[in-house]
Amino acid sequence: MPYEAPTHTVERSLRATTGAKIVAGIDEVGRGAWAGPVTVCAAVTGLRRAPEGLTDSKLLTPKRRTELAAVLHGWVTCHALGHASPEEIDALGMTAALRTAAVRALDALPVVPDAVILDGKHDYLGGPWRVRTVIKGDLSCVSVAAASVLAKVRRDAMMAELGGNAAEYAPFAFGDNAGYPSPVHRVALEEWGPTPHHRLSWAYLDALPRWRHLKKTRVPAPPGAPEDGVQLGLDF
Incomplete structure (x- = not known):
């Protein structure tokens, strides 16, 4: 599929306008899932030429994502991942859970970024970081695209491992x-109910009469933020 390669335009702009020397790109994966954590990657890439084929992880095949992630591990200046568990998502709401995961990723970096590029429209991170939000940043910004691929590959691997380690999770096909x-996931939920790895404040439980009593009260999202619990399955 033809695509326009991401550039360092935003990274260079932040350097020029704010004096930021270290810029981290941030992207998340797992926001619209029914099960598993939400995962955030913070990646610092400098201004070197990006690896061939780098783009938003959603545009790449699983095989190509895995290959590219292996290249990125040795190419990025540094990167780190942070996760927020299903329990934290239920307790905090998605917006706060995203911030929790992002803070964990940033705190795990071996450097302190002077500025952050956050994929999307809404700044769920806030201070003390200097944040620049960029819609479709995973398409246009090198550091965010790198974070997108690294986050997706890592979370997919975590879910595949989860599905392969316990026979009772096999019907949910987490590896797929x-x-x-997904249809298979929904059928498994109807038959077996949610596992300890499912989000219990999510709207999918409304359509499962047998298990609806397990639903937890969801924390409302702040005005203008994406509503928690909706099916935002755009980062399959």
């Missing part, structure tokens, strides 16, 4: 759907 909505 990574915890996202």
Whole structure:
């Protein structure tokens, strides 16, 4: 599929306008899943030429994502991942859970970024970081695209491992759907109910009369933020 390669335009702009020397790109995966954590990657890439084929992880095949992630591990200046568990998502709401995961990723970096590029429209991170939000940043910004691929590959691997380690999770096919909505996943939920790795404040439980009593009260999202619990399965 033809695509326009991401550039360092935003990274260079932040350097020029704010004096930021270290810029981290941030992207998340797992926001719209029914099961598993939400995972955030913070990647610092400098201004070197990006590896061939780098783009938003959603545009890459699983095989190509895995190959590219292996290259990125040795190419990025540094990167780190942070996760927020299903329990934390239920307790905090998605917006706060995203911030929790992002803070964990940033705190795990061996450097302190002077500025952060956050994929999307909404700044779920806030201070003390200097944040620049960029819609479709995973398509246009090198550091965010790198974070997108690294986050997706790592979370997919976590979900595949989860599905392969316990026989009782086999019907959910986590290795195929990574915890996202799918016909197989829905059938398994109807038959077996949610596992300890499912989000119990999510709207999917409304359509499962046998298990609806397990639903937890969801924390409302702040005005203008994406509503928690909706099916935002765009990062399959």
